[in-house]
Amino acid sequence: MSKKSWERGLRLLPSVDETLRDDRVAELLAVYPRSMVVEAVRVSLAGERRRILEGEPVEEDMDENSCLDLIVLKTAEVVRNQACSNLRPVINATGVVLHTNLGRALLSENARRAVCEIASSYSNLELELTTGRRGSRYAPLEPVLTSLTGAEAALVVNNNAAAVLLALGTLAKEREVVVSRGQLVEIGGSFRVPEVMAQSGARLVEVGATNKTYPDDYRKAINEHTALLLHVHTSNYRIIGFTRETTIKELVEIGRAFSLPVMSDLGSGSLLDLSRYGLPGEPTVQEMVAAGTDIITFSGDKLLGGPQAGIIVGRRRYIDKMKKNPLLRAVRVDKMTVAALEATLREYLDEERVVEGLPVLQMLTASASRLEEKAENLARLVRDAVGNKAGVEVGKGFSVVGGGSLPAAELPTAVVKIDSRTTSAGDLQSALMRGEPAVMSRVQGGSLLLDVRTVRGSELPALAAAIGKVI
Numbered sequence: 001m002s003k004k005s006w007e008r009g010l011r012l013l014p015s016v017d018e019t020l021r022d023d024r025v026a027e028l029l030a031v032y033p034r035s036m037v038v039e040a041v042r043v044s045l046a047g048e049r050r051r052i053l054e055g056e057p058v059e060e061d062m063d064e065n066s067c068l069d070l071i072v073l074k075t076a077e078v079v080r081n082q083a084c085s086n087l088r089p090v091i092n093a094t095g096v097v098l099h100t101n102l103g104r105a106l107l108s109e110n111a112r113r114a115v116c117e118i119a120s121s122y123s124n125l126e127l128e129l130t131t132g133r134r135g136s137r138y139a140p141l142e143p144v145l146t147s148l149t150g151a152e153a154a155l156v157v158n159n160n161a162a163a164v165l166l167a168l169g170t171l172a173k174e175r176e177v178v179v180s181r182g183q184l185v186e187i188g189g190s191f192r193v194p195e196v197m198a199q200s201g202a203r204l205v206e207v208g209a210t211n212k213t214y215p216d217d218y219r220k221a222i223n224e225h226t227a228l229l230l231h232v233h234t235s236n237y238r239i240i241g242f243t244r245e246t247t248i249k250e251l252v253e254i255g256r257a258f259s260l261p262v263m264s265d266l267g268s269g270s271l272l273d274l275s276r277y278g279l280p281g282e283p284t285v286q287e288m289v290a291a292g293t294d295i296i297t298f299s300g301d302k303l304l305g306g307p308q309a310g311i312i313v314g315r316r317r318y319i320d321k322m323k324k325n326p327l328l329r330a331v332r333v334d335k336m337t338v339a340a341l342e343a344t345l346r347e348y349l350d351e352e353r354v355v356e357g358l359p360v361l362q363m364l365t366a367s368a369s370r371l372e373e374k375a376e377n378l379a380r381l382v383r384d385a386v387g388n389k390a391g392v393e394v395g396k397g398f399s400v401v402g403g404g405s406l407p408a409a410e411l412p413t414a415v416v417k418i419d420s421r422t423t424s425a426g427d428l429q430s431a432l433m434r435g436e437p438a439v440m441s442r443v444q445g446g447s448l449l450l451d452v453r454t455v456r457g458s459e460l461p462a463l464a465a466a467i468g469k470v471i
């Protein structure tokens, strides 16, 4: 490149002061802190200077005005990116209801209100208001949990992985835990039953085969070092075909015969029989308690539909021991979790209204006609936004539950299918992800698919506008 070209390019660049005097930058200054805008101008100018010095050609028709325009546009982009939180809302058009990467369960309106209130006000988190004595942060949750599940006692920690760690670390440290080879679950890469057990100090004794484990396999493995029999719910896979799982009832019988506690890591603890809504039945927490399981652990933000939390219910004598374990302090829940979880659990006290109240249950049980209507509404808005630049039609598809829950469930859903005349579905998908608001979508058979099951009605206009922007 000629020396002239870059000399000319550098000469065209405005100064910081000139840029700050521009009317469009003045608009930014009215909204954003001055230091942020000044810094953005500097960053934009430095970026442009670097591009020129690295030999990027300066367009022939570039003049001082168009160069200023360019810097102003860049400045606005930098400011907006900086002002935007790194953690921000995403529109989930994937149809995956419990999407771990997108934050799993959405809170109910009551839970949202409870979090806001408790987060911005002092509370009786660890104070007994009747006596003035020091209280326990678990106290608001225990009575609701025991009354809903039928268990004697309950405790809540940071997440289910922590619940398993605390339970095993308390009841089986340096002793043996018997578990079926068919239940050595890995959940999302970071939670593997064998590894969590190693962390807890318990020794794993694997019994049976991947597809078959008989009651006798457990009996034969029991010796004087055995502390506990563990059942792990195969939340995110199913073993089908030639199989035999020792049932929880059988495990409880063995536990009683050998005076050993039986624990179940239930994963996504459902408090509602979902088969009533045409979904595959998952064992409910109540069923596990009724079967005599001594300790049950499950997540707060899977099928329960609440905040991230690990819930432990079971016999008082075991839960009391966990309450005295110093590890509890390291995995304790904060006040916002307590608030959100109490409000979520209270929704279950009204069986008639719980499905409407909890977004997760609402999405999972949405009727075909409701989904179709939402898809038709979205399609109409998208057609208005894209004109004739893309084909837009409503079709049928399947949603999955996600988050290691109901792996065998394929829920019939309604989708909006978009075929751009110029851009591939993959490119549209990544542009939508990078947009503001960010949108997560699916690609299938060369088309972009928006599954409306996980899109809230109030998000439809913003979703259509986002699509209009990228097409």
Ligand SMILES: *Cc1c(COP(=O)(O)O)cnc(C)c1O
Residues within 6 Å of the ligand: 159, 160, 161, 162, 185, 187, 191, 232, 233, 234, 235, 236, 265, 266, 267, 268, 298, 299, 300, 309, 310, 403, 404
């Ligand atoms: C999801 C799951 C876990 C992990 O729970 P988190 O709340 O994500 O920590 C552990 N065990 C089982 C069986 C699960 O399904």
